[in-house]
Amino acid sequence: MNSKLKVGFLLSIITERGGIGRVTSIISKELNLNPNFDIHIISYAKKKQNSYDWNNNLPYHYLLEDQIPMKKGIFTASKKLRKIIADNEIDILISCGAIVGPLGVLATLFKNTKLIYWSHSSFKGTSNKQFRMFNEHFTAYFADCLISLTKTDEFNYKNETKAKNVVQIYNPIDKSLQHNNITYNTESKKIISVGRLTAQKNFETLIDVADIVLNKHHDFTWDIYGSGEEEEMLKKKIEEKKLIGRVNLMGQSSNLYNLYNDYAMMVMTSRYEGFPMSLIEGLACKLPLVSFDIPTGPNEIINDGLNGFLIVPFDINAMASSIETLVKNKDIRITFSKNNPKFIQEFNLSNIIQKWTSLLNTL
Incomplete structure (x- = not known):
C-alpha cells in the first residue's frame, strides 16, 4: 500500500x-x-x-x-x-x-x-x-x-x-454557503462591502461613491466589514462627507456568512485583486454584485447585466449610477439575485x- x-x-x-x-x-x-x-x-x-x-x-x-x-x-x-x-x-x-x-x-x-x-x-x-x-x-x-x-x-x-x-x-465557495437555502432579502436597504482597510481595497473611493448615492437615497445605508491601517483615515473621510451613521465601519466579523442576508447588494471598489473571495461569497448568497472591472477576478464572477454590473475602473460617477439603478429598481435586484445560481458551478x-x-x- x-x-x-x-x-x-x-x-x-x-x-x-x-x-x-x-x-x-x-x-x-x-x-x-x-x-x-x-x-x-x-x-x-x-x-x-x-x-x-x-x-x-x-x-x-x-x-x-x-x-x-x-x-x-x-x-x-x-x-x-x-x-x-x-x-x-x-x-x-x-x-x-x-x-x-x-x-x-x-x-x-x-x-x-x-x-x-x-x-x-x-x-x-x-x-x-x-x-x-x-x-x-x-x-x-x-x-x-x-x-x-x-x-x-x-x-x-x-x-x-x-x-x-x-x-x-x-x-x-465554502460548502457551508453553497448548500444552505439562502433567500434573497428583497426588502433590504443596505449595501455591503468586505475587505481589509488597506489601499488595495480602495475604500476611500467607495466613500466618494457613497456620497453620491446616499445623498440621493436617504433610506439606504452602507456597511464596510474589515480592519486595517486605513481605518482612521476612512473614519475622518466619513466624518468630512457628513456620512456618519450612513457609511459604517463595522470592523472584523467572523460571522459574515450569517450577515449577507441583511443586504440588498454587494459592492467592491478594489484597485486590484487576485480572486476576490467576498464576491464569490456574495454570488453564493444571491446578492447583486457591483465592481470595478479590474484586470483579474471580477469579470470571471460577474456577468455584466445578468447578475451585476462591471464598471470602468475607477469611474466614480459610473459606479454611483449603476448602484442607483439597483437602488431604484427592486425588480432588477431580484433578477440579478435569481441569476446568480447559474454562475456558481465553476466555483x-x-x-x-x-x-x-x-x-x-x-x-
Missing part, C-alpha cells in the same frame, strides 16, 4: 484575516478528508488567536515567534522550515502568496520536495511593486508548478514569467478539490 502524500501549506501567518487565510483553511480542511493525504500547516510567524475555521486536527508549525519583516527573518525561517520538511518528510510544499514565495524556494532547494507557488494576487495589479514582483518572478522560476487564480493570470504568468508549469484553479468546492487532488498526485 502506498504511503500518504505529505503536503505542507506555507503562509505568512496562519491566522491572518484575509483571503489567503480564508481559502487555505477551506482547501486544507477538505484535502485532509482524503485518506491519501497528510496535510501540514506552516506559518512564518506565530499569532495567538485564530481567525478562520481551521481544522484543529491538523499539525501546525511556526517558524518564528514574532512577525518580523521577511527580509530580516527569511534565512532563520528557511533553516527552521528545512528541518520541518525533513522531520515530517514533506513531499510537496505550497507557498501561499508572494510574500512567502522565496522562503519556499530556499527551503526546498536541493531537496526532493516539490514546490508549488500558489499566487493570491493579480500579477498585473502588483506590477508597480518592485519587491513583490521580484518575489513573483523568482518563485515562478524555481517552482515546479504555479497555480493562478484566474484565467487572465494564467495567461499572464505563462507569457511574462519563466514558470515551468502554470495551472489555473479558482478559489472555491463548486468539490470540483475545485478534484483539480487540487489531481495536481498533487501528478506532481
